[in-house]
Amino acid sequence: xxxxxxxxxxxxxxxxxxxxxxxxxxxxxxxxxxxxxxxxxxxxxxxxxxxxxxxxxxxxxxxxxxxxxxxxxxxxxxxxxxxxxxxxxxxxxxxxxxxxxxxxxxxxxxxxxxxxxxxxxxxxxxxxxxxxxxxxxxxxxxxxxxxxxxxxxxxxxxxxxxxxxxxxxxxxxxxxxxxxxxxxxxxxxxxxxxxxxxxxxxxxxxxxxxxxxxxxxxxxxxxxxxxxxxxxxxxxxxxxxxxxxxxxxxxxxxxxxxxxxxxxxxxxxxxxxxxxxxxxxxxxxxxxxxxxxxxxxxxxxxxxxxxxxxxxxxxxxxxxxxxxxxxxxxxxxxxxxxxxxxxxxxxxxxxxxxxxxxxxxxxxxxxxxxxxxxxxxxxxxxxxxxxxxxxxxxxxxxxxxxxxxxxxxxxxxxxxxxxxxxxxxxxxxxxxxxxxxxxxxxxxxxxxxxxxxxxxxx
Ligand SMILES: [Zn+2]
Numbered sequence: 001x002x003x004x005x006x007x008x009x010x011x012x013x014x015x016x017x018x019x020x021x022x023x024x025x026x027x028x029x030x031x032x033x034x035x036x037x038x039x040x041x042x043x044x045x046x047x048x049x050x051x052x053x054x055x056x057x058x059x060x061x062x063x064x065x066x067x068x069x070x071x072x073x074x075x076x077x078x079x080x081x082x083x084x085x086x087x088x089x090x091x092x093x094x095x096x097x098x099x100x101x102x103x104x105x106x107x108x109x110x111x112x113x114x115x116x117x118x119x120x121x122x123x124x125x126x127x128x129x130x131x132x133x134x135x136x137x138x139x140x141x142x143x144x145x146x147x148x149x150x151x152x153x154x155x156x157x158x159x160x161x162x163x164x165x166x167x168x169x170x171x172x173x174x175x176x177x178x179x180x181x182x183x184x185x186x187x188x189x190x191x192x193x194x195x196x197x198x199x200x201x202x203x204x205x206x207x208x209x210x211x212x213x214x215x216x217x218x219x220x221x222x223x224x225x226x227x228x229x230x231x232x233x234x235x236x237x238x239x240x241x242x243x244x245x246x247x248x249x250x251x252x253x254x255x256x257x258x259x260x261x262x263x264x265x266x267x268x269x270x271x272x273x274x275x276x277x278x279x280x281x282x283x284x285x286x287x288x289x290x291x292x293x294x295x296x297x298x299x300x301x302x303x304x305x306x307x308x309x310x311x312x313x314x315x316x317x318x319x320x321x322x323x324x325x326x327x328x329x330x331x332x333x334x335x336x337x338x339x340x341x342x343x344x345x346x347x348x349x350x351x352x353x354x355x356x357x358x359x360x361x362x363x364x365x366x367x368x369x370x371x372x373x374x375x376x377x378x379x380x381x382x383x384x385x386x387x388x389x390x391x392x393x394x395x396x397x398x399x400x401x402x403x404x405x406x407x408x409x410x411x412x413x414x415x416x417x418x419x420x421x422x423x424x425x426x427x428x429x430x431x432x433x434x435x436x437x438x439x440x441x442x443x444x445x446x447x448x449x450x451x452x453x454x455x456x457x458x
Contacts, residue, residue: 004181005208008151012179023130025150027137034287035141035342042343046286049315051078056102057321063099064323082290082323087299087311089326090269094123097320101126105319115269123269126320134316135272138285139264142275145342146237146262148209155202156184157212157220183207187216195223199231206233210257214240215436218249221256235259241266244352246369248376265350270312270327274347281336283344289314292324293333296354296365296451307332307351328354330367356445359391361422368445374416380409385434386417388447395427397434 016022034045055075058068067085074081093100111132114124140150176182183205185198198220202210210217217240224230238257240250241264250261265282266272273289274282284291289312293302296309310331311324334348356368368386375384382399389395394417398410414426 004178005149005151005153008179008181009149013150022133024133024136024140027134028140028144031137031141031285031287032144035283035344037343039337039343039345042286042345046290046315047078049287050082050290050313051075053313053315053318053321054078054081054323056318057323060102060104061100061321062103064321079290082313083292083301085323087294087324087326088322090123090328093125093322093325097125100320100322102319102321110319113268115267125269125322127317128319131271131314131317131319134288135266138272138275138288139266141285142262142264142272143209143237143239145275145277145340146209146260148236151181152208152236153181153205154183155205155207155210156182157187157210157216158184187212187219190219190223192223192227195220195227195229199224199229202231203233207235209235209237209239209259211239211241213242214245214249215243217253217261221249221253224256225252231257237262239264244350244356246372263350265347267312267327267329269322270325271314271317273312274350277338277340277342279338279340281338281340282347282350283338283342284347286345288316291331291333293331296330296357302332304333304335305348307349309354330354330357354451355447356443357451358388358421358445358447359449359451360420361392361424365451366420370420371417372444374413378409378413379404380406381413383434384444386445388421388449390449392424393427394421394424395429397429397431399431399434 013022013025017025034042037045054071057064058071059065064085067081070084071081105126105128109128110126111128112124112126114122143149143152176184183201185201190198217238235257236259238253238259239262240253245261245263253261263276263282264272265274271289272285273291274284276282291313292311293306293308294300294311295302302308307330310327310329312327313323313325314321330351330353332348332351334346336346336348337343338346351367351369358366358368358370360366371384371386375381380401382401384399385397387395396413396417410428414428417426418424
């Protein structure tokens, strides 16, 4: 609703700034200025922020005070010093989070948060308002690269039934509608009948953009395409977040929504990390976070261009700093630049989750994309899910595409899996449907056995 957007921009936000000291727009203008800085100036700005965070952590955060003396002699080289600190993986943090809370954190101002826990126990952590506002600022900046303004109407396509239940509470719905100009629809268990209702709701709301999980947006796009329908409203963008965006999903969404598909890379426990620009590159918000990429089995740093485990240091979370936090994603950094006018550094690629990496019998790592790629080149299967329970024991669920199914494709698929993983046992089952996990995300490739027992560096 355009009028609501105007009200939000001109009245609600200035009021929030005056009375609630909300600094999102201020942070956004700082980040907007920074995006035009030269590479060296950007690095220097990030270095200063990192040094100040490290200084704070070794003084006030029990988990890091033992490094105080070492920091004193390395103050000029914050990046180098950071590399000597232990990698913080989720399990270790989850088992013992208290030492990461700053002694100076004001309990009244802490904001509790937790990850969804779709792949295990939820991780609980704290932030404060300024840290949350920095994430928001980064998201609005990323959206502004595509002509989207604060308060522009948005339809969120969510995959989770939990969100829908929350949404049913009228207060929440009112807030979404009038304070955020947002309409939330759940693609979880969406059927043909609902598709018509959703289409009408979206047409009536006239969003500037759609926003949601890749799999949820893809579900809606596929259903529209199958019925030969379009939304029939001009969209500036379709923003995919929270899970890997596969090329076939992007293609289907672009065809169904007739709008560019933009990838947002963030994590509840890692902040807003990178956003896709108009030229299709992922720019890292280096004013907000410091990224490292390491070998997931040894923990040693990798060169730009090499894919490995991403470690995130959120430069503004001073209430509960998590230095070198291993998010669980596999990415590669890039030394390339982009000519779109934004100088934030680039991510070369985001490969998905470490959990999506499989272990071969030879000890190598095979990405889940590999299986996806084989299946996508066959017409026999609508979808699939492969699970590595033990290094030598896997199960494979397949959903047939009845009109074009050929039994020989199963043999070819199994041969492909054996090629990559070696002599493993694979239990095959044909099913009608592969339900998404509790969080609403659908995963094609899941590894249940550990990738590695320990990370060096300690
Ligand atoms: Zn760019």
